[in-house]
Amino acid sequence: MSLELAALTKRFGGVTAVNAVDLVVAPDQVFGLIGPNGAGKTTLINVIAGQLRPDGGTVRFDGRDITGVEAHERVRRGIARTFQGGRLFKGLSAFENVLVGRHTRMRSDVLASLVPFRTRTEDQERERADALLERVGLRQRAGMLAGELAYGDQRRLEIARALASEPRLLILDEPAAGLNPTESARLRELMRALVADGITIILIEHDVRLVMGTCERVAVLNFGRKIAEGSPAEIQADPAVREAYLGAEDAA
Amino acid sequence: MDAIGDFLAAYSTTIAVIGVNALLALSVWVTLYAGQLTLGNAAFMAIGAYTSALLGRHLGTPFPLALAIGAVAAAVLAAPLGITVFRLRGVYLAIATLAFGEVVRVVLLATPITGRGQGLNGIPPKTELWHIYASLALVAYVLWRVQGSTVGRSWAAIREDELAAQSQGIAVRRYKLTAFVMGALVAGWAGGLSAHVTFSIDPNDFAFTKAVQILVFAVVGGVPSVLGPIFGAALLTSLPELLRPLKDARDIFQGLLLLGVILYLPRGLVTLAQLRRTRELHEIGATDVA
Numbered sequence: 001m002s003l004e005l006a007a008l009t010k011r012f013g014g015v016t017a018v019n020a021v022d023l024v025v026a027p028d029q030v031f032g033l034i035g036p037n038g039a040g041k042t043t044l045i046n047v048i049a050g051q052l053r054p055d056g057g058t059v060r061f062d063g064r065d066i067t068g069v070e071a072h073e074r075v076r077r078g079i080a081r082t083f084q085g086g087r088l089f090k091g092l093s094a095f096e097n098v099l100v101g102r103h104t105r106m107r108s109d110v111l112a113s114l115v116p117f118r119t120r121t122e123d124q125e126r127e128r129a130d131a132l133l134e135r136v137g138l139r140q141r142a143g144m145l146a147g148e149l150a151y152g153d154q155r156r157l158e159i160a161r162a163l164a165s166e167p168r169l170l171i172l173d174e175p176a177a178g179l180n181p182t183e184s185a186r187l188r189e190l191m192r193a194l195v196a197d198g199i200t201i202i203l204i205e206h207d208v209r210l211v212m213g214t215c216e217r218v219a220v221l222n223f224g225r226k227i228a229e230g231s232p233a234e235i236q237a238d239p240a241v242r243e244a245y246l247g248a249e250d251a252a
Numbered sequence: 253m254d255a256i257g258d259f260l261a262a263y264s265t266t267i268a269v270i271g272v273n274a275l276l277a278l279s280v281w282v283t284l285y286a287g288q289l290t291l292g293n294a295a296f297m298a299i300g301a302y303t304s305a306l307l308g309r310h311l312g313t314p315f316p317l318a319l320a321i322g323a324v325a326a327a328v329l330a331a332p333l334g335i336t337v338f339r340l341r342g343v344y345l346a347i348a349t350l351a352f353g354e355v356v357r358v359v360l361l362a363t364p365i366t367g368r369g370q371g372l373n374g375i376p377p378k379t380e381l382w383h384i385y386a387s388l389a390l391v392a393y394v395l396w397r398v399q400g401s402t403v404g405r406s407w408a409a410i411r412e413d414e415l416a417a418q419s420q421g422i423a424v425r426r427y428k429l430t431a432f433v434m435g436a437l438v439a440g441w442a443g444g445l446s447a448h449v450t451f452s453i454d455p456n457d458f459a460f461t462k463a464v465q466i467l468v469f470a471v472v473g474g475v476p477s478v479l480g481p482i483f484g485a486a487l488l489t490s491l492p493e494l495l496r497p498l499k500d501a502r503d504i505f506q507g508l509l510l511l512g513v514i515l516y517l518p519r520g521l522v523t524l525a526q527l528r529r530t531r532e533l534h535e536i537g538a539t540d541v542a
Contacts, residue, residue, distance in 0.1 A: 072424070075421030080419075082415065083415075088407050089412035092408060099405060101420050106402055110404065113401035114397050
């Protein structure tokens, strides 16, 4: 896995949400992306995952330029994401959510489905989905509608769904928002375990403690520009960051 | 057996119309299941009806082949139309497909070979009841199985949240188009069958009212299951017969029934079965595990 952003720019009308950002994410780590509200973090990952087209610059994944590649194709190439606040298929069961997440790794079974028995591949897919639910601790709730799950469970289900596509790069947009300290600690463990499995994570987070405790490397955005990048300790010591972000938070 | 025979003889037209309407309701179900509101299926029905009737009349095409060509013609037209209109969503999509329906109607009104406003008369009654019900069984079976496949799950995902569906690797536009073309194929086939039941067809048989009627069958019956549209079509088609004793109050009662379903069972009549199950689970305090 390698991800390189070069001079990436995205404008909305007169506002430059992401301004000439260069970024290299090395494999097998948790890479933190922080910044005050409106700094352009979510816009940046929307460009990386393909939901938005940039106005300038390039996105390279595994050395190939994917700037013009459609979002659904990027999933096939190994980029998965979750959404800020969550976007589950609320009317489908937890299990079905994960099965939809398997979409790019499953062969279309339309013709096979016309025969009224379960095939072996189908059984394998079901086992795999069960295993993913188990991994995030939701096996017991597999049959519940996603919309009826407790908030913390919904967040974990969204991660399980993203993992179902067997990503090499996983982008988590504020996964800890609204979680209690116990859930937050479990999330951190899960992220470490995923990195150990060879998945690279980009973590957008407001919880500074979680970012500092989990990430190998952190980039700071402010007004669409990258103002700092380094280890958590370096970031905490950086005067520009203190002023733009941590300082502002201290003052509040 | 005689009783059944008499019943079929007396009501054969109604029974045929129920079957055709159920097919039409299923044709719009496909797009509804994918969360797309389209109103072009009356036009696809017209294309199937006119194509098959004209082929039979002028070229002597065998009936099954004429039906198939009519259905394929509707599907072939649906593909480029779908590519264009699926840039739109929600009510704009509905209006665009409705506009297509009007275009088809006006073209039929203006073209000499389709008989202009008089339509086509004397279409041989080649459709047997079993043709309709065998088609219905086949279409319902295929759609039921597709619903449980990767394609059906993708449609459901698009309906629930298009952006999230795309982020799971689903080629959203392609899946919408597939649903649209499949719907057109079924509607075209149903149109061919219906033309050979009714003896005559004219452009106004396939106008706005028909498009809305098809939609109402599916919505009242319920989109969660393929049984919904079939049930909705059967109920709403037979209702005028069943309510005949009410005489003038018939339409009022029908309107009230529709209103009641939309208000209290917004996901359709098939959800009645689900409601009962949920209530039973409530009674034993088991909603958590369900």
